[in-house]
Amino acid sequence: MKKILLIIFCCFFLGTINAQQENAFSQYHLNPFLLNPAAAGSKNLHTIFLHGRFQWTGLPNAPKTGLISYEAPFEKVGLGVMVFSDRVASLNRVGANFAYAYRSRINRYTLSIGLSGHYQRFFLDNSAINGVENPDDIVLNDAMNGLNVYDANLGVYFSSNRMYVGFSVPNLVQARLNTIGTNLSTISQLTRQYIFTAGYRYLPEKAMFSVEPSILLRKVETLPFQALLTMKIGMMQDRFFTAFTYGTSDVVTMTLGYQIMPEGKVAYSYDYSLGDIYRYTGGTHEMSFVWEFGKDNAKRAKPTKRFKG
Numbered sequence: 001m002k003k004i005l006l007i008i009f010c011c012f013f014l015g016t017i018n019a020q021q022e023n024a025f026s027q028y029h030l031n032p033f034l035l036n037p038a039a040a041g042s043k044n045l046h047t048i049f050l051h052g053r054f055q056w057t058g059l060p061n062a063p064k065t066g067l068i069s070y071e072a073p074f075e076k077v078g079l080g081v082m083v084f085s086d087r088v089a090s091l092n093r094v095g096a097n098f099a100y101a102y103r104s105r106i107n108r109y110t111l112s113i114g115l116s117g118h119y120q121r122f123f124l125d126n127s128a129i130n131g132v133e134n135p136d137d138i139v140l141n142d143a144m145n146g147l148n149v150y151d152a153n154l155g156v157y158f159s160s161n162r163m164y165v166g167f168s169v170p171n172l173v174q175a176r177l178n179t180i181g182t183n184l185s186t187i188s189q190l191t192r193q194y195i196f197t198a199g200y201r202y203l204p205e206k207a208m209f210s211v212e213p214s215i216l217l218r219k220v221e222t223l224p225f226q227a228l229l230t231m232k233i234g235m236m237q238d239r240f241f242t243a244f245t246y247g248t249s250d251v252v253t254m255t256l257g258y259q260i261m262p263e264g265k266v267a268y269s270y271d272y273s274l275g276d277i278y279r280y281t282g283g284t285h286e287m288s289f290v291w292e293f294g295k296d297n298a299k300r301a302k303p304t305k306r307f308k309g
Contacts, residue, residue, distance in 0.1 A: 025053075026228070026245055026253040026255065026269045026271055026284075026286050027051070027255060027267055027269055027286060027288050028197065028214075028216050028228065028230075029199060029212070029214045029230055029232055029243065030049075030257075030267060030288060030290060031047070031049045031051075031069070031288075031290070032157065032164060032166055032197060033047075033049070033069060033071050033080050033082070033099070034049075034051075034069070034082075035166075035168055035170075035195050035197065035216075036114065036155040036156075036157055036166045036167075036168040036195070036197065037080065037097070037099035037100070037101060037114035037115060037116035037153050037154070037155045037168065038078075038101045038112040038113055038114030038155035038156050038157035038166065038168070039071075039078075039101070039112070039114070039155070039157045039159075039164075039166060040071045040072075040078035040079055040080030040099045040100070040101040040112075040114055041071050041072055041073030041074070041077070041078025041079065041080065041101060041103065041112075042073075042078065042101075042103075042110065042112060042157055042159050042164070043073075043292065044073050044294070045072075045073070045292040045293065045294040046070070046071075046072045046292070046293050046294045047069075047070070047071050047072070047290065047291070047292050048068070048069070048070050048290070048291040048292075049067075049068065049069045049070075049071075049288065049289075049290055049291075050067075050068050050288065050289045050290075051065075051066070051067045051068070051069075051286075051287070051288045051289075052064075052065065052066050052286070052287050052288075053065040053066075053284065053285070053286045053287075054284065054285045054286075055271075055284045056281040056282055056284060057282045057283060057284065057285065058279075058280060058281050058282020058283075059280070059281055059282065061088065061089035061090075062088070062281075063086065063087070063088045064086070064087045064088075065084070065085070065086050065087075066084065066085050067082060067083065067084035067085070068082070068083055068084075069081065069082035069083075070082075071099070072294075073103070073294075076102060076103050076104065077100070077101065077102060077103065078099075078100075078101035078102075078103055078112060078114070079099065079100060079101075080097070080098075080099040080101075080116075081096065081097065081098050081099070082096060082097040082099075083095075083096045084096070087125075090124050090125055091122075091124060092122070092123050092124070092125055093120055093121070093122050094120070094121050095118065095119050095120035095121060096118075096119050097116045097117070097118050097119075097153065098116055098117045099114055099115070099116035099153075100114060100115055100116070101113065101114035101115075101155075101157070102114070108160050108161075109158060109159065109160045110157075110158070110159055110160070111156075111157075111158050112155075112156070112157040112158075112159075113155070113156055114154070114155045114156075114157065115152060115153070115154055115155075116152065116153045116155075117150070117152055118150065118151040118152055118153055118170075118171070119148070119149070119150055120148070120149045120150075120151075121146050121147070121148050121149070122146055122147050122149070123145065123146025123147070124146075149175050149190065150175055151170075151171050151172065151173045151174070151175040151190050152172045152173050153168060153169065153170045153171070153172060154168065154169045154172050155167065155168035155169070156168075161201075162200060162201050162202075163198075163199065163200045163201065164197070164198065164199050165197070165198045166195075166196070166197045166198070167194075167195070167196050167197075168194075168195045169192060169193065169194055169195075170192070170193045170195065171190040171191060171192045171193060172192065173190075174189045174190050174191065174192050175189060175190050191220055191221050191222050191223075192220075192221050193218060193219065193220045193221070194218070194219045195216070195217070195218050196215075196216070196217040196218075197214070197215065197216050197217075198214065198215050199212055199213065199214030199215070199230075200212065200213060200214075208235065208236075209233055209234060209235045210233070210234040210238055211231070211232070211233055211234075212231075212232040212233075212234070213229075213230065213231050213232075214229075214230045214232065215227065215228065215229055215230070216228040216230075225248075226247070226248055226249060227247065227248045228245055228246070228247045228248075229245065229246050229247075230243055230244065230245040231243065231244050231245075232255075238259070239258065239259040240257070240258050240259070241255075241256075241257045241258075242254070242255060242256050242257070243255035243257075243269075250273060250274040250275055250277075251271050251272065251273050251274065252271070252272050252274065253269050253270065253271045253272070254269065254270055254272075255267055255268065255269040256268050256269075263291055263292055263293050264289065264290065264291045264292070265289075265290050266287075266288065266289050266290075267287070267288045267290070268285070268286070268287050269285070269286040269287075270283055270284070270285060270286075271283060271284035271285075271286070
């Protein structure tokens with residue numbers, strides 16, 4: 001019985017995190033590596049990305065996410081690593097991705113195929129025993145000890161300095177969570193997802209701004225189809241940018257960003273839920289810091305050349 005309860009706990013937590021956190025990157029257009037291992041090193045720069053998200057701030061014990069990633073190009077290979085942490089009330093998920101991407105040049109485009117190993121650990125923290133009559137309960141202790149899960153992510157990424165198209169499949173193996181001896185295989189496994197992203201950066205000739213529309217499409221096998229539509233506008237030679245995003249889950253997002261130095265930029269996003277649900281959940285705050293360095297960075301620090309549409 002205790003094993004079954006532990007698996008139910010993991011499935012509930014997994015559903016909460018995957019349903020939310022895979023959809024929680026309003027700033028997906030800043031870092032394609034968040035969702036696609038094949039995008040590792042795609043900017044031809046060493047990139048450090050710090051990210052924090054505070055979701056539904058009007059609710060107690062609301063979801064919180066933090067992550068840090070590093071990616072770099074090495075000739076025909078891109079490598080990346082990501083470490084993350086999610087928390088919802090007493091439920092926690094920590095983990096890491098290690099990505100490898102093989103990159104091939106096709107004229108002015110780059111085609112990458114990537115694979116990442118994915119480790120996650122689900123557990124209850126010490127706050128779970130507050131108010132519990134029997135804190136030494138075996139089921140509770142098992143849940144606090146947690147469960148380790150391993151899976152893989154696969155991706156393809158096609159890009160140039162103006163556009164990108166990507167397709168990735170997180171949780172490729174759909175690792176089972178019932179490795180402790182039960183037969184709940186239909187509910188105790190990671191859920192495979194299918195994610196498509198695309199964007200195009202347009203700089204009108206002699207204009208003082210750039211325009212970058214992008215789209216994110218996601219299908220989780222156990223959830224309805226989801227989409228994010230974004231329009232990003234850069235100004236002052238892209239030192240300042242703003243983005244507006246609409247999600248089919250009735251969420252709109254506004255993002256503001258500024259390049260504080262040639263190597264670094266910061267961004268802030270606010271998600272607003274449409275409808276009456278906003279009265280109960282409140283808004284969502286998302287913040288990122290991006291540090292890019294390498295031999296190509298000097299080129300990027302110069303004024304961007306304009307091109308005809």
